[in-house]
Amino acid sequence: MAELLYNPEVLSKAKAELEQIIAIVKETVRLHPPVPLLLPSKAGADVEIQGFIVPKGAQVLVNIWAIGRDASIWEKPNSFKPERFMGSEIDVKGRNFELIPFGAGRRMCPGLPLALRILHLMLGSLIHTFGWKVEGGLKPKDIYFEEKFGLTLQKAKPLRAIPIMV
Numbered sequence: 001m002a003e004l005l006y007n008p009e010v011l012s013k014a015k016a017e018l019e020q021i022i023a024i025v026k027e028t029v030r031l032h033p034p035v036p037l038l039l040p041s042k043a044g045a046d047v048e049i050q051g052f053i054v055p056k057g058a059q060v061l062v063n064i065w066a067i068g069r070d071a072s073i074w075e076k077p078n079s080f081k082p083e084r085f086m087g088s089e090i091d092v093k094g095r096n097f098e099l100i101p102f103g104a105g106r107r108m109c110p111g112l113p114l115a116l117r118i119l120h121l122m123l124g125s126l127i128h129t130f131g132w133k134v135e136g137g138l139k140p141k142d143i144y145f146e147e148k149f150g151l152t153l154q155k156a157k158p159l160r161a162i163p164i165m166v
Contacts, residue, residue: 002159003028003080005132005140010082014127021127023082025119029068029092029101031080035152036065038103064100065153073098092116126163135160 004011004024014020043058054060069077075084090096093112094104102109109115134140146156 001126001132001161002143002145002155003031004127005134005159005161006143006145007080008140010080011127011132014082014123018124019086020082021120021124023085023088025116025123026085026090026092026099027080027082030074030099031068031078032147032153033064033068033101034109036063036149038062038064038100039107041107062100062103067098067100070098129166130163131166132161132163135162 004014010020010024014024038061041060041062043054043056043060046056047054067073071077090099092099092101094100094102094108097104102112102115134143143159144155144157147153148156
């Protein structure tokens with residue numbers, strides 16, 4: 001919701017197209033993944049990745065927060081641009097390693113199917129049922145996006161948005 005209130009043109013497009021809601025969810029979990037690091041894994045054998053040797057038995061952590069902001073993968077990686085997923089085959093189901101907010105393989109989040117159903121339904125319901133404004137008369141451009149890192153990611157200052165009946 002913070003990204004949509006900050007980008008009202010994206011919010012107005014989302015009210016018109018279902019595909020836009022799907023793209024918004026993908027872009028949101030790219031920029032703001034539920035957790036910054038995937039569960040640790042152990043390397044089963046010595047492996048070379050881009051010139052670096054990961055020795056057998058080494059504990060490996062995947063930083064999905066950094067992958068979502070990698071300029072070698074994403075054009076303008078810190079910008080909220082859901083249109084980058086319009087017509088794209090990239091999904092969040094662990095098949096595309098540039099977007100793995102729920103992990104991949106056997107260590108994938110078991111809540112992924114529920115999350116995908118709920119996120120699309122909830123976001124669509126919220127943006128189609130209500131108009132929105134930021135509490136305290138703040139302008140959307142004054143929304144604070146700093147994140148508080150921990151086991152999960154959350155906004156350092158919670159978003160206070162007011163629904164308006166339309």
